[in-house]
Amino acid sequence: MSRLFPLLMLFVLIIFQGINFLFIPNSFEANGFIVTIHGVFIFLIMIALYYDEETSYYSFLYAIISGLVLDIVYSPVIGVYMFSYAVVMYVVHHLRKVLHVNFYVASFVFFLSITLVDVIIYWVYQLIGVTALHLQSYIEQRLLMTLAINYVVFLIQFVLFKRLLARYSFERFEQK
Amino acid sequence: MSFFRRKRLFTILISLIILVGLIGFSLRDREELSSVEEFIQDTVGSFQNVLLRPVYYVRDIVGNIDEMKHVYEENQQLKENLSTYQQKLYEVQELTKENEALQAVLDKTEALTDYQPIQATVIARSPEQWFNQVTINKGKQHGVEKDMAVITASGMIGKIQSSAQFTSTVLLLNGFDRSNRISVNVDLPETDSDAKGFILGYDDAREQLLLEFTDSYEDIALETTVFSSGLGGVFPKGLEIGSIEEVTTDQYGLTQIAYVKLSADIKELNHVIVVDRLLTSIDEVEESGDE
Numbered sequence: 001m002s003r004l005f006p007l008l009m010l011f012v013l014i015i016f017q018g019i020n021f022l023f024i025p026n027s028f029e030a031n032g033f034i035v036t037i038h039g040v041f042i043f044l045i046m047i048a049l050y051y052d053e054e055t056s057y058y059s060f061l062y063a064i065i066s067g068l069v070l071d072i073v074y075s076p077v078i079g080v081y082m083f084s085y086a087v088v089m090y091v092v093h094h095l096r097k098v099l100h101v102n103f104y105v106a107s108f109v110f111f112l113s114i115t116l117v118d119v120i121i122y123w124v125y126q127l128i129g130v131t132a133l134h135l136q137s138y139i140e141q142r143l144l145m146t147l148a149i150n151y152v153v154f155l156i157q158f159v160l161f162k163r164l165l166a167r168y169s170f171e172r173f174e175q176k
Numbered sequence: 177m178s179f180f181r182r183k184r185l186f187t188i189l190i191s192l193i194i195l196v197g198l199i200g201f202s203l204r205d206r207e208e209l210s211s212v213e214e215f216i217q218d219t220v221g222s223f224q225n226v227l228l229r230p231v232y233y234v235r236d237i238v239g240n241i242d243e244m245k246h247v248y249e250e251n252q253q254l255k256e257n258l259s260t261y262q263q264k265l266y267e268v269q270e271l272t273k274e275n276e277a278l279q280a281v282l283d284k285t286e287a288l289t290d291y292q293p294i295q296a297t298v299i300a301r302s303p304e305q306w307f308n309q310v311t312i313n314k315g316k317q318h319g320v321e322k323d324m325a326v327i328t329a330s331g332m333i334g335k336i337q338s339s340a341q342f343t344s345t346v347l348l349l350n351g352f353d354r355s356n357r358i359s360v361n362v363d364l365p366e367t368d369s370d371a372k373g374f375i376l377g378y379d380d381a382r383e384q385l386l387l388e389f390t391d392s393y394e395d396i397a398l399e400t401t402v403f404s405s406g407l408g409g410v411f412p413k414g415l416e417i418g419s420i421e422e423v424t425t426d427q428y429g430l431t432q433i434a435y436v437k438l439s440a441d442i443k444e445l446n447h448v449i450v451v452d453r454l455l456t457s458i459d460e461v462e463e464s465g466d467e
Binding site: 011012014015016017018019020021022026029034035036037069071072073074075076077078079080082083086087121124125128130131 | 191194195197198199201202203212213216217220221223224227228231232235299300301302303304305306307309311337338345443
């Protein structure tokens with residue numbers, strides 16, 4: 001279970017990415033906000049902070065796999081999510097080595113990495129012509145709202161998974 | 177230490193190359209998905225089909241309770257409409273019979289309007305709103321092919337972007353651009369002929385489709401319904417797309433354009449119909465001739 005749990009949870013979250021639009025209030029779209037819920041990526045942050053050891057790179061590996069699956073299932077362009085998830089997860093993994101993890105640090109890591117991921121995704125999509133949004137309107141219409149909504153998702157996942165992940169991590173790496 | 181730095185640079189370069197390669201691979205105009213993509217899409221799709229059912233069920237119940245508030249008013253309106261429909265129904269029946277009889281006289285069995293419907297259910301929507309794509313639970317095994325039109329009871333909503341074995345992705349009308357035009361007809365009130373044109377794309381700010389007429393027509397009334405003409409070679413004739421909201425000229429004042437409001441609600445999708453045109457296009461005839 002300690003090995004399977006993260007993968008299983010990732011798969012379920014990937015499936016639930018397909019109904020994310022149900023959780024975004026209709027008034028957002030009417031006001032011109034474009035919101036994306038990065039449920040899978042938030043779980044990857046949780047894995048990096050509470051599951052991974054300093055020497056294990058599971059969060060990085062899972063980031064590549066789940067990014068690729070998200071690309072194939074939900075977008076016609078392959079590689080964008082995979083690249084951005086992998087790069088940012090690598091950064092998070094290295095940040096973890098210098099930071100002492102508690103709730104506030106986790107929130108800081110969350111804001112930093114979600115901003116990075118979303119900006120990289122926006123930047124690549126703009127480069128290949130999927131969106132024509134300018135940087136300023138991107139920040140106003142998408143980035144700020146996305147951060148706010150995703151922070152709520154992060155809080156939920158923090159409450160649900162933090163202890164569980166820490167326990168499974170202990171079972172897997174320490175108990176030998 | 178310098179070796180590690182070099183190695184890191186090396187990794188970054190490799191990952192950039194992979195990124196560009198994958199994007200290039202997926203962006204080029206391909207006819208079919210690769211088998212790996214099909215497998216992943218079908219696996220996730222079948223789990224979505226099972227796991228997300230209860231979620232949609234709950235949403236539908238909530239929606240139904242919401243609708244109940246307006247039931248009385250709607251019922252009054254519908255009763256009024258019903259009386260006019262009786263008359264229309266009789267007319268339509270007569271016309272269909274007459275049409276069949278005349279076609280039999282002409283020995284004409286195939287028409288652009290003929291299509292075979294494939295019922296499907298929407299199982300997921302892309303979390304990235306820039307893509308305007310949804311996944312449905314029917315694929316190649318059920319006869320769904322690339323470029324088929326997708327409609328709901330109230331009108332057209334998009335076309336099949338790619339199909340795996342058991343699931344397909346649908347590109348919604350608000351994601352259309354110049355590379356996937358629809359040839360359309362607009363009914364002109366005075367004359368017998370129709371105004372012809374193309375759907376060029378979607379205006380995000382107005383949330384309406386952009387229609388360009390091939391000719392200049394003077395008497396296009398607002399609120400006229402826009403139908404697909406079947407001449408584009410992909411969609412059958414007579415699929416309702418929307419109604420005209422505004423008629424103007426383009427920015428250079430040369431061509432006449434119109435803004436079209438969609439008939440179907442593409443934000444609330446549940447059950448859709450994939451339209452398989454019976455009349456084969458010239459391309460397909462040539463292909464089967466080659467074999």
